[in-house]
């Protein structure tokens with residue numbers, strides 16, 4: 001049976017393609033994709049390229065069997081599908097960051113800007129603090145620099161973006177990496193094919 005895979009396009013796609021190739025998938029059509037979004041050349045694997053949050057939508061609605069997506073998105077959307085494998089690529093972490101003069105002990109209710117309101121809410125709930133959250137779509141680092149927010153919750157990899165915008169880390173929240181998730185019904189119906197792909201990917205991860 002054909003496995004239908006939704007792969008997060010962009011950064012995740014680039015990092016995961018070598019692993020998928022090692023696991024036996026012909027990834028050349030994706031490497032030479034131009035503006036194509038759907039790849040049905042291989043009878044074993046049909047692949048689509050989508051934005052991370054949409055990967056989960058395709059999976060939740062049963063349009064796709066397998067999703068390859070960052071754990072940031074899984075955690076933010078409280079993923080209801082089976083999280084089967086940490087691909088150990090796309091590794092970064094969530095932090096609380098702000099300008100040097102930020103006081104984490106300030107008595108006024110904090111305003112936090114983020115692309116990830118649920119992850120932010122969860123973090124402040126665990127430390128017993130009530131904060132106001134402003135949802136931002138990107139370049140979140142701007143928010144404390146222009147007085148929109150007291151601090152941000154965002155992803156950090158190398159730390160370059162924080163450094164170049166004169167921001168510092170005040171708390172480490174949780175790690176992020178790319179995961180393979182499987183639609184619940186697909187796992188029952190295509191168990192052999194899915195387990196084979198997972199085993200091949202596990203081998204590829206170990207060889208890396």
Ligand SMILES: Nc1ncnc2c1ncn2[C@@H]1O[C@H](COP(=O)(O)OP(=O)(O)OP(=O)(O)O)[C@@H](O)[C@H]1O
Pocket residue numbers: 008009010011012051052069070071072073090091092138155156157158176177178
């Ligand atoms: N700086 C980073 N380093 C490593 N992985 C990252 C970094 N930023 C994001 N990621 C991971 O890669 C995934 C996709 O990020 P990417 O930046 O390609 O898409 P995006 O956040 O939707 O941005 P864009 O709107 O530019 O497409 C994220 O969900 C996250 O898991």
Ligand SMILES: O=P(O)(O)OC[C@H]1O[C@H](OP(=O)(O)OP(=O)(O)O)[C@H](O)[C@@H]1O
Pocket residue numbers: 137138139140141154155156157158159160161162
């Ligand atoms: O620590 P670094 O290596 O500098 O990486 C961190 C940056 O990468 C991500 O942004 P992205 O490039 O996805 O752009 P965005 O701000 O539009 O989300 C993240 O939101 C940070 O801004």
